[in-house]
Amino acid sequence: QVQLVESGGGLVQPGGSLRLSCTASERIFSGYAMGWYRQAPGKQRELVARITSSGSIYYTDSVKGRFTISRDNAKNTVYLQMNSLKPEDTAVYYCNSKRFPGADYWGRGTQVTVSS
Numbered sequence: 001q002v003q004l005v006e007s008g009g010g011l012v013q014p015g016g017s018l019r020l021s022c023t024a025s026e027r028i029f030s031g032y033a034m035g036w037y038r039q040a041p042g043k044q045r046e047l048v049a050r051i052t053s054s055g056s057i058y059y060t061d062s063v064k065g066r067f068t069i070s071r072d073n074a075k076n077t078v079y080l081q082m083n084s085l086k087p088e089d090t091a092v093y094y095c096n097s098k099r100f101p102g103a104d105y106w107g108r109g110t111q112v113t114v115s116s
Contacts, residue, residue: 002028002105004095009110012085016114020080022095022107032099034071034078038091038112045094049080062088085114 008020020036035050049069050058057069068081078095095107 001025004028004097004105004107006093006095006107006110009093009112011113011115013116014085014087014114016085017081017083018085018112020082020093020095020110020112021077022079023075023077024095024097024105026076028097028103028105029076030073032097032103034069035096035098036069036078036080037094037096038089039094039109040088040091043091048093051078082112085112087114090114 002025004022004024006020006022008018010018012018031053033050033052036048037045038048039045048060048063049067051069051071066084071078090113092109093112094109097105
């Protein structure tokens, strides 16, 4: 069974931290680029961070210096450490597994709410 299971979302005050986890089925983790996307109400889904199988990392500008993506290949898990959270980080966060030319898998999402 192919699946991505996210966890770690929740409610946090501005300036706080959360760590998201995504555990993948083995056959959609090894050799795949793993990413975190988010979608806020009324907005398009956007790429937040991505880490390739070789360890190359991308961050969208708005999270640079605050978020850190990492992967544990032994556990088939990708993490997103989110620090200095802002209200504008509020969104549903989705885990993604992708490999050229056409493999593209999504988790169900986890809600992150940043509010005082």
